[in-house]
């Protein structure tokens with residue numbers, strides 16, 4: 001693969017269903033090592049875009065290329081060798097042992113390694129995701145947050161070139177949310193993630209795609225994409241960049257504007 005070639009590239013990607021446009025002419029690219037966050041309000045087309053990028057939904061127009069090759073020419077088995085998806089709809093058999101569930105991530109590689117090696121890779125994925133103590137439990141006995149980690153462990157065991165996450169933090173408490181994304185960042189994998197919690201975007205993402213009403217409104221680094229104007233227009237919240245009171249770092253805070261003060265004489269400079 002040419003080093004300058006993106007790992008994943010979407011060109012003029014559109015999706016329609018029942019005559020309705022769900023995603024309209026989205027072009028973007030993901031380089032190896034990027035962590036792309038797809039953000040936008042409910043119904044903006046984020047999941048539909050993600051599904052086209054990972055090949056589970058065929059675009060109605062445009063195409064996706066993985067390492068320069070059209071994604072639609074990959075079989076499902078080939079896609080699974082390169083891509084892992086942690087979706088919102090995974091419903092594993094609750095009777096499965098956690099280790100067996102995580103080892104399912106090795107199915108695309110079956111026959112390529114010995115059985116004992118496949119098991120070792122699954123155990124290592126459990127270790128990396130902090131789930132080793134739960135190895136012998138059943139999926140049905142896990143909490144929502146633990147199950148989400150188990151899904152991540154299965155995806156890690158798959159050793160994909162690119163990991164797709166659809167709202168990976170929706171069952172997690174605030175601390176577990178940032179821990180999960182921190183973990184994913186530490187893996188050094190190329191990631192495309194739909195995120196709802198805007199406060200997680202800046203620490204996690206190297207690139208941000210902002211969707212609204214089926215269209216891509218911005219595709220840039222977090223600072224360039226999360227402009228005050230765009231975030232106010234799309235989400236109706238203000239972006240504040242503040243110094244941390246005790247640590248040497250900047251905080252990006254999303255604040256629902258106070259209606260009373262927004263009608264007062266406050267100028268934008270006062271919170272920029």
Ligand SMILES: Nc1ncnc2c1ncn2[C@@H]1O[C@H](COP(=O)(O)OP(=O)(O)OP(=O)(O)O)[C@@H](O)[C@H]1O
Nearest residue numbers: 017018020022040041042043044045046047048049
């Ligand atoms: N198969 C389908 N048929 C008709 N409409 C659909 C279909 N799939 C999605 N939609 C609609 O397309 C729009 C975009 O859906 P999508 O799930 O991509 O949005 P989203 O940005 O991920 O939303 P959320 O943040 O609520 O999960 C929504 O209005 C949804 O109802």
